[in-house]
Amino acid sequence: MSYRQARHDVPLIYEAFSDDVIYNIKINEYLPENIIREKRPNIPRLCERDLVKHFTTLSQMNFGVDSGFYPLGSCTMKYNPKINDEMASLPGSAMIHPHQPDSQVQGTLQIMYELQEMLAHITGMKAVSLQPAAGAHGEFTGMLIARAYHESRGEKRDQVVLPDTSHGTNPASAAMAGYDIITIPSKNGIVDLDALAAAVSERTAAFMLTNPNTLGIFESDAAEIARIVHDAGGLLYYDGANFNAIMGKTSPGKMGFDIVHLNLHKTFSTPHGGGGPGAGPVGVVEKLAEFLPVPMVAKDGERYFLDYDLKKSIGKVHGFHGNWGVLIRAYAYILAQGGDGLTEVTERAVLNSNYLRSRVEKFLEVPYPGLRKHEFVASGAKLREKGIRTLDVAKRLIDHGFHPPTIYFPLIVDEAIMIEPTETESKSTLDAFADALERVVNEPAEVLHDAPTTASVRRLNETDAAKNLILSYRDYVEFKKK
Ligand SMILES: Cc1ncc(COP(=O)(O)O)c(C=O)c1O
Numbered sequence: 081m082s083y084r085q086a087r088h089d090v091p092l093i094y095e096a097f098s099d100d101v102i103y104n105i106k107i108n109e110y111l112p113e114n115i116i117r118e119k120r121p122n123i124p125r126l127c128e129r130d131l132v133k134h135f136t137t138l139s140q141m142n143f144g145v146d147s148g149f150y151p152l153g154s155c156t157m158k159y160n161p162k163i164n165d166e167m168a169s170l171p172g173s174a175m176i177h178p179h180q181p182d183s184q185v186q187g188t189l190q191i192m193y194e195l196q197e198m199l200a201h202i203t204g205m206k207a208v209s210l211q212p213a214a215g216a217h218g219e220f221t222g223m224l225i226a227r228a229y230h231e232s233r234g235e236k237r238d239q240v241v242l243p244d245t246s247h248g249t250n251p252a253s254a255a256m257a258g259y260d261i262i263t264i265p266s267k268n269g270i271v272d273l274d275a276l277a278a279a280v281s282e283r284t285a286a287f288m289l290t291n292p293n294t295l296g297i298f299e300s301d302a303a304e305i306a307r308i309v310h311d312a313g314g315l316l317y318y319d320g321a322n323f324n325a326i327m328g329k330t331s332p333g334k335m336g337f338d339i340v341h342l343n344l345h346k347t348f349s350t351p352h353g354g355g356g357p358g359a360g361p362v363g364v365v366e367k368l369a370e371f372l373p374v375p376m377v378a379k380d381g382e383r384y385f386l387d388y389d390l391k392k393s394i395g396k397v398h399g400f401h402g403n404w405g406v407l408i409r410a411y412a413y414i415l416a417q418g419g420d421g422l423t424e425v426t427e428r429a430v431l432n433s434n435y436l437r438s439r440v441e442k443f444l445e446v447p448y449p450g451l452r453k454h455e456f457v458a459s460g461a462k463l464r465e466k467g468i469r470t471l472d473v474a475k476r477l478i479d480h481g482f483h484p485p486t487i488y489f490p491l492i493v494d495e496a497i498m499i500e501p502t503e504t505e506s507k508s509t510l511d512a513f514a515d516a517l518e519r520v521v522n523e524p525a526e527v528l529h530d531a532p533t534t535a536s537v538r539r540l541n542e543t544d545a546a547k548n549l550i551l552s553y554r555d556y557v558e559f560k561k562k
Pocket residue numbers: 154155213214215216217247249250290319321322343352358360
């Protein structure tokens with residue numbers, strides 16, 4: 081496929097002041113004087129026409145799930161049905177205020193209540209809180225629940241155990257909740273049961289398992305893992321961010337887990353990695369339900385209400401009640417798919433991943449044998465001999481019209497290339513990607529070092545970009561002066 085991204089010379093919107101726009105600011109005579117602005121707000125002076133031009137032009141220089149294949153491992157960048165965005169934009173949905181009394185928002189509370197129930201059913205848990213705003217936030221909430229539970233039993237447990245294949249946010253969240261982290265090595269890509277048995281003790285508060293793990297491999301010993309950790313008095317935490325790998329087939333509840341979070345902004349119709357808001361609901365088994373954040377959405381007869389009456393609650397973990405726009409998308413998505421549809425999502429995600437893996441392993445090493453779930457990790461280590469790094473491969477894929485996969489993660493694979501095709505891509509797209517990847521790894525090193533050449537920006541200095549953050553137009557103006 082020949083590919084070329086639009087390249088426009090677009091000034092920042094704050095640089096695009098157009099003083100020819102006539103401002104006819106009329107002060108409403110009914111406004112009390114003390115709230116009338118003394119100075120004009122510091123916003124760009126653009127008329128609607130220029131504003132639309134600005135953002136439309138920028139969008140042409142961008143790449144998104146709607147414009148192309150986006151196999152960013154661990155991010156589930158799939159196509160999401162537009163109807164779900166429409167549901168989130170309905171005035172009755174978008175214009176409500178979290179301070180409105182329960183009596184005025186019965187429909188909203190009903191949706192939240194039903195979503196709690198649906199997610200509890202899907203995960204095999206007793207109760208679900210919709211408050212956490214991201215996957216990592218869900219993990220942190222889960223760790224606070226584990227702490228509250230152990231403390232309520234008079235136990236001081238200060239360690240969280242996890243395998244080296246867990247997602248990076250798992251140890252970070254547990255550490256933020258005040259736990260010491262014990263990382264155990266994996267064996268053949270899954271948890272080493274002997275290492276686990278040796279690591280758990282009366283100090284273990286929880287074991288956190290990303291399942292499927294970051295290699296895309298299903299932890300088939302999950303039930304035995306649960307037994308070992310429970311025998312030591314610890315709780316089982318399931319990172320369910322990658323739910324499109326198991327949905328409808330099994331659940332953390334069936335595997336004996338106590339706490340789980342989901343990333344609605346991956347599996348349930350909001351794109352991850354888009355920088356927008358997310359939702360990381362947390363589900364728990366019955367014995368932990370009283371520790372969930374308040375308020376929960378509850379039902380009394382026909383009336384829905386915000387229930388603050390959880391005596392052992394860890395308190396609030398969100399300013400209000402969760403990221404509503406993400407929640408309603410998930411609700412609409414689940415209803416539209418139905419149980420059978422969700423199971424089919426899983427089947428297609430896993431089929432696509434294994435099909436693509438079977439093509440890619442013909443020209444790139446894919447460490448660890450066997451089937452994968454929704455994603456797999458290849459290694460570009462052998463390309464080093466030709467002077468090619470995984471970063472070069474990723475950049476060159478852009479020239480072929482594909483968003484690069486995740487690279488250098490997970491850390492246990494040298495020169496990792498983590499590919500997640502998702503359930504929404506067709507076989508022809510997967511074939512086109514595999515063809516492009518094969519072509520790229522066989523190209524001369526100089527070509528790859530120069531990539532990307534067809535994108536709106538060339539190769540960035542990634543170290544500089546990470547170390548010298550330019551987070552606002554003011555920083556940018558200062559940076560340009562240097
Ligand atoms: C397995 C897994 N766990 C946790 C997270 C963290 O989620 P978030 O980025 O919403 O904090 C991710 C994110 O991609 C993930 O893939």
